[in-house]
Amino acid sequence: MQIVANSNMKIVKLKEANDNGPTAPVLSIFDWTVDRYVGKAPAVEYLVDGVIPLGVPGMVAAMGDTGKSYAMLELHRRVSFGSSIYAPPVFGGRVIAEGASVMITSEDDEGEAHRRMDALDQKGERHSTAGKRMIVVPLPSAGGARAYWKEDKKRGLIETDDFLRLRDELATVEDLRLVTFDPLASFAHLPLNEDPAAGQFVCTSLSKLSAETGATVLVAHHMRKVQKPIETLGDARDAIRGSTALVDGLRLAYAMWPADEARAKRVCKTLGVEFSPGKVVLGGVVKANGAARRIVSTYVRNEFGLLVDRTSGLSESAAPQGDLLDALVIAVAGAATSGSPFTKTGAGGLFEMRERLPDELKSLSKGRLDHLATQALEQGRIVRAAAKGEKLAKWLDVPGGMFALGLGNFTTGTPR
Known part of the structure; x- marks a missing residue:
């Protein structure tokens, strides 16, 4: 081990070539029982x-x-x-x-x-x-x-x-x-x-x-x-x-x-x-x-x-992705609450029924809209749910929504 002083006159220890092997501390699993996690979890700190x-x-x-x-x-x-x-x-x-x-x-x-x-x-x-x-x-x-x-x-x-x-x-x-x-x-x-x-x-x-x-x-x-x-x-x-x-x-x-x-x-x-x-x-x-x-x-x-x-x-037509995602989640929640939920694709799909979407989503391509829906599903902001008497989970809702809980009802004339 070599000891030198850096430009701020602080002591720095430099490892030689024969020192640079693994130096991991001894690990005991018994030090990590979950009762050590006491109080409120620390919030994530950000650089950006x-x-x-x-x-x-x-x-x-x-x-x-x-x-x-x-x-x-x-x-x-x-x-x-x-x-x-x-x-x-x-x-x-x-x-x-x-x-x-x-x-x-x-x-x-x-x-x-x-x-x-x-x-x-x-x-x-x-x-x-x-x-x-x-x-x-x-x-x-x-x-x-x-x-x-x-x-x-x-x-x-x-x-x-x-x-x-x-x-x-x-x-x-x-x-x-x-x-x-x-x-x-x-x-x-x-x-x-x-x-x-x-x-x-x-x-x-x-x-x-x-x-x-x-x-x-x-x-x-x-x-x-x-x-x-x-x-x-x-x-x-x-x-x-x-x-x-x-x-x-x-x-x-x-x-x-x-x-x-x-x-x-x-x-x-x-x-x-x-x-x-x-x-x-x-x-x-x-x-x-x-x-x-x-x-x-x-x-x-x-x-x-x-x-x-x-x-x-940029104009509203180039809205940030996060804003578009928020708009999609709100639209899905509103449609399910009113008894006329969307599906991701198909006859009742988001793109096929885009006239029911807010203006910032109507102009999106089918691929972009599908990607937003996939992203919302992966993040758990929306879910696929099965209606009463159905086995296939295809209707879109938000977690905790009536269709997500299996209690949703379709209104008369709802496009299926």
């Missing part, structure tokens, strides 16, 4: 309100040249410097946890990092005391990229000495809120796309890091190019590269993808901005362990190349 929890490992996935790295840098700026309540959302919400942040990038050099900070920090806050709270390490200008996870011929999958040094330094950072690695492939010298064990090993390591530091730990990752335009959050999740272990092993995955040209032109026309290829990007949470706002946000690239959330400025 309702979207990105604090103290969890996650991923931001996007295709190349989408703008995810720039957006992540803006997230760091807001965490470390704070932001106005009138600032547009970032990654679908408002940053509510402030503190120190550390971004390690293997793609941008010092010059590029400087140019981006100039564009983001036009008030020069980085030159105040708050500047010490934000750390951006451009590896091309700091000795080059390095592996944090790799496979050793003798020991198998390991965390490298470079990772252990970083982990020990992060432990000395006070009030740490956010750590990002951009991109993951540069730091994990492992077959993440083919080997589920490699993906799970990296996810476990990231999970330990977030637990030890209390910070949200995000990795930037790539999405593969797809032949058909991405239309739903499920499509976006399927486009993330690598084995499913990589997404499944993290607590959160946020995806960003270019809008198809027709949609991008509509957005630009509505907002009164000039269209250009790559101008409009969509994004949303595609995986979350727990509650998360599942909306599709619309981003428009500004003059500096930063993706700015413009969802609120």
